[in-house]
Amino acid sequence: MIDRFMELAIEEARQGRKEGGIPIGSVLVKEGIVLGKGHNRRVQEQDPVAHAEIDCLRRAGRIGNYSNTTLYSTLMPCYLCAGAVVQFEIKRVVVGESKTFPGARVFMEAHGVEVVDLDLTECKELMEEFINNNQQLWNEDIGVAP
Numbered sequence: 658m659i660d661r662f663m664e665l666a667i668e669e670a671r672q673g674r675k676e677g678g679i680p681i682g683s684v685l686v687k688e689g690i691v692l693g694k695g696h697n698r699r700v701q702e703q704d705p706v707a708h709a710e711i712d713c714l715r716r717a718g719r720i721g722n723y724s725n726t727t728l729y730s731t732l733m734p735c736y737l738c739a740g741a742v743v744q745f746e747i748k749r750v751v752v753g754e755s756k757t758f759p760g761a762r763v764f765m766e767a768h769g770v771e772v773v774d775l776d777l778t779e780c781k782e783l784m785e786e787f788i789n790n791n792q793q794l795w796n797e798d799i800g801v802a803p
C-alpha cells in the first residue's frame with residue numbers, strides 16, 4: 658500500500674499528463690495536513706521553472722515556517738527544486754523514484770535534508786512512458802541540449 662500523500666502526488670502527476678504536460682506531481686504536508694498540491698506545468702504555462710515542487714510550494718502560499726513539513730514528489734527533485742527545499746529548510750523529502758532521473762539527492766542530504774526514496778513501480782512507469790514518447794520535451798526539462 659502506497660503512502661496516501663504519495664497517492665495524491667501521483668494523482669497530480671496523472672493530471673499533468675492529461676493536460677499534455679510532464680507527469681510529475683508534488684504535495685506539501687505538515688503534521689498530516691496537506692498544505693498544497695501541484696504538478697509540472699512547464700508545457701501548459703510555457704514556464705521553464707514551473708516544476709512540480711515549485712508549483713506545489715506556490716500553491717501552498719505563504720505558510721511562513723516550513724518546520725515539520727515534508728515535501729512529496731513523484732520524482733527525485735532536480736537542483737532547482739532541491740534549492741527551494743534547502744532555502745526554505747524543508748527537512749524531509751519523500752520521492753516516488755529516482756531511476757529515470759537521479760536528481761539532486763546528494764545536494765539535499767549534504768544540507769541535512771532526509772531523503773526517502775520509495776522506488777515505486779507506478780512512478781517509474783509514469784516517467785518511462787512519458788520519456789519514451791517525448792524525449793525532446795524531457796531533455797528540455799532537465800536542461801540537456803538537443
Ligand SMILES: [Zn+2]
Binds near residue numbers: 709736
Ligand atoms: Zn525541479
